[in-house]
Amino acid sequence: MNRRIISTILLLIIWFTIPSIAFAEDELNIQAKSALLMDYHTGEVIYEKNPHEKLPPASVSKIMTLLLGMEALEMGKINLTDQVRISSHAAGMGGSQLWLEEGETQTVEDLFKSITIRSANDASAALAEHIAGSEEIFVKMMNEKAKSLGMKNTSFMNASGLPDENHYVSAYDVALMSVELLKHKQIHNWLTVYMDEILVGKKKDKVQSLVNTNRLIKEYEGTTGIKTGSTKEAGFCLAASAKRGNLQLIAVIMGSETSKIRFDEAMRLLDYGFANYDSITIGKKGDILGKVEVHKGDIPYIEAVLEKDSYILLPKGNSGNISKEILLPEFLESPINEGQEIGQMIVKLDGVEVDRIKLVSKAKADKAGFKEMFKKTLKNFLINK
Template sequence: MNKLVKYRKITSILMLLVLVFIFSSLSFAETEGPFKLESKSAILIDAISGEIIYEKNIHERLSPASITKIMVLLIAMEEINSGNMRIDDKVHVSANAERMGGSQVYLEEGETQIVDDLLKAICLRSANDAAVALAEHMSGSIDVFVQRMNEKAKQLGMTNTHFKNATGLPDEEHLSTAYDISLMSKELLKYPKIHEWLTIYMTDIKVGKNKNVTQTLVNTNRLIREYQGANGLKTGLTNEAGHCLAASAKRGNLSLISVVLGGPTSNSRFLESKKLLDFGFANYDSLPICRKDEVIKKVKVSKGKESDLNIVAERDYSLLVKKGSSKEIEKEIILPDVINAPYEKGQKIGEMILKTNGNEIGRISLIAEKDLKKASVIDMFKKVTTIFLGNSR
């Protein structure tokens, strides 16, 4: 009898060990993701919050090829948004721009192009000559512009990226990662106007000193035509980099960005990007919290030309949630009851803290909607007089 009990105990322990091994193996398989990709590196993120949904070797430094030009587009959008550059500005094409190899629209030294057409050439054909011409126009020289690219990368937290050119042409020191590329892609998509170029499938531009040559541009990112909600971004290809694609799409409230680097074929980068985006849209949703410049609260102003000031959200903010799950979001708004003038537009005044089950999950800066000037002696006198007359009625 004792032998039977002992045998049963040993059998139970062995069965338990087998079950532990099986469940451990299943758990490990799940960490590899819901599918396998051939690309060397890949990432899928929520375009608003930046939360990572899927990852594979996301910090491996690889050649980004023409995906590099996302940074060129980002700096161009900053210039346009700040008023330093307009889309109808004329750009002089240098000898340096003309002799760029790889993808090009065959610009000629001495011709002029408008910014609008150069952006089309970059977004659709990934034209190296157009990228260099625009970079030189914005910074005076390609060397200064590349320095600016690296400074911007540093600001965005792209710690594993180093740019050596504005085109993505091969250079052993010109490297980035899927994660870093997702950061600059997310930043670029903050400018809605960029979609005016990214979503064009086919168009024509005139090139040459006499503008007597028509270049028909077809978007190298075929997802723009094939994938529901696709709104960007950029392809890349060199022998060193393999087939690369940073893709973006929006359905409903959810905006996603995928990046695949080092794909074996052109077809694979599109198929794997679709897999990533499909997985995101099938399993996640976006819960909007606030929009950029949305009025959150009005605060009283002391010693100002106006008696109150609208406090607005600094940026769009949403939470990524799994479909079918429910989250109760608590919003804690931290603002002073009264502020003293002066304040500048965009100056931080407080924060909105987001919590679920008492745990902080995010913060949003709350800023001044407009400039708030300090009241002069005459302004103060007018206020006092108005109050006195109002009370005497």
Template sequence: MKLTKKLMRAFLIITLIISFSMPQVDASSQPFNINAKSAILIDSATGTVLYEKNIHEALPPASVTKIMTMLLTMEAIEEGKITLEDKVVVSELASSMGGTQLYLEPGEVKTIEELMKGIAIRSANDACVAIGEHLAGSEDLFVQRMNERAKELGMKDSNFVNTNGLPEDGHVTSAYDISLMSKELLKHKEIHKWLTTWMDEVVVGKSQSVQQLVNTNRLIRFYDGANGIKTGYTSAAKHCLSASATRGNTTFIAVIMGAPTSPIRFSEAAKLLDYGFANYSSVDVVKKDTAAGSVPVEKGKLLQVEAMPKEDLKLLVKKGEEGTIDHDVILPQYVQAPIAKGEKIGEVIVTVNGKEKARVDLVAAEDVGKASIMDILSRMVRKFVGR
């Protein structure tokens, strides 16, 4: 009997030690659960994470991969490396892709715009390979660039093996990383016309058959403000989605990975977006195209120079706290010529409830050279005559 009590006491002590040594999860830390392997909700403007579930777990993303393919294409367009009218010759490799496709034929010629339409709306695997080969010379080289860009964006959980997300060992990313590349893609205004298209068509093949394109993202049609981004499915990845929506001044991105069914991925993404819009608001605090003031220029060709914010600044606050945002413009009494356009001459300090949240540099709106002797004499004359 005594031995039994000792054993019971020892078992109880061991149980307590084990329970205290295990990481304790705060069940109240999240407002609700999401029916998926991982999920995240972020504010697109600031990147603020509003909901998370296993956000750094590396998982197969299926066709959500195509966000990176589209991003690199849009960046190449904006850098002037390619245009939407560029002709792309479809290779044997591109035409051999299985899964969802445009049924492109070897030797067929398509424009970048037609291929991007196929990727964004239908999620065409063959179009991804064709674009990758056109941009980098081969799919392998394009995939290298995908991984390089992922590192540049801080995507530490990702490794891309192909352009389209078809199943391959080692092809993984995370909900957090998807939110990063989604946020970057949405900065490109041209992409929005395809991401928000519900139905379109493209002509393909020697027979010039018309392929009807229907957006794989049903939220585009049924969710208020939906404007992207990409669905994905394989048997290993299950049902994935990066969804974005904008209402007023606020844009949220919700990522779902490994949902058990397609309807669930859409309903869970909508749940995340609803939560964001119900509880948070994005406020424009500083706009880079609006002068914050002007500064006198000593011995300059101009008497003063406008101080422009170096960049836009938005803040995400809880609903009802918009009035607690304040900002102070800090400018010197004067600046000494010469002043170069873009040179820092002040800053804006932004506070919420009296606590500093951000700073934005104020820069000179234009070049201001030193005044010549003739400039100074001319001012003296005008000043004298004006008396």
């Protein structure tokens, strides 16, 4: 009898403590094979359906191509004005393309535009070859980057997303690489452009119109990207991002039956997130949160700043008890490098740790020379006399 009572109580506890995500799963009625809604700032998953299932992503794969492109651009390995010669391999791509000719040249900037707006496979292959020397080498870079981001259910076989039985990505992994891409400011120059055009061909005598394949940029408030994809094998896929106030969300839809369904279901996920959640800013990258004395340094103290932004995702109407704890040493020995970790900020919600962010040195502190040390010693002697 006691066991029955205990079992009943446990079942009631489980029933009433089911998280809101379960409610969302029932009410949102997402029909795609796989779907996910993630908070951009914290990486917290708000909704999921088969989030780790390996599925063909079609052109959603190009998020990784663009990510590696942005990294190469920011490292100075490539420049927007670079003239890229189109190889026979790039010109021979099928699917969505610009019909680039072998031997013609295009700028890196036009390749970026063509990939983000028109989802051009030939432009993707050309950019991959320009960065790595060959698409095969570039694919190795894609998989290495995926591994470094924690994308555990991903395998890339090409830079464009053309069908291959060994080319797959999970919805959760799509969200991870989407977050990483959106960190690069320059990519936003193209993600929300609806229409553009470029000249193609060896003589640059043909005009190719670029119309964004992501219709949400015109139909959904706050849309910031990202990428569509569709093949017979993949169905209709979408990684969509939108921002309203502090809250920025990423919705991933994989394997929808029609294009309309993928957009409708992405909007449904985003609507749910914006209706039910708030993003609270705890601190911004570079905020000064304290200072530490420097021993035997050429400066008396070092300012400690946040290494990155800090946010908390909360259900609307639930402010919670948010607290911050700053951990810094009493002093530091020189030398100290700029950006060196010197402490931590611990963020707690209702007494439970929800984030821990490094505090880094705002400036560099070298060892003090003989003259500086003599002046400090003399000053301390006179003050304490």
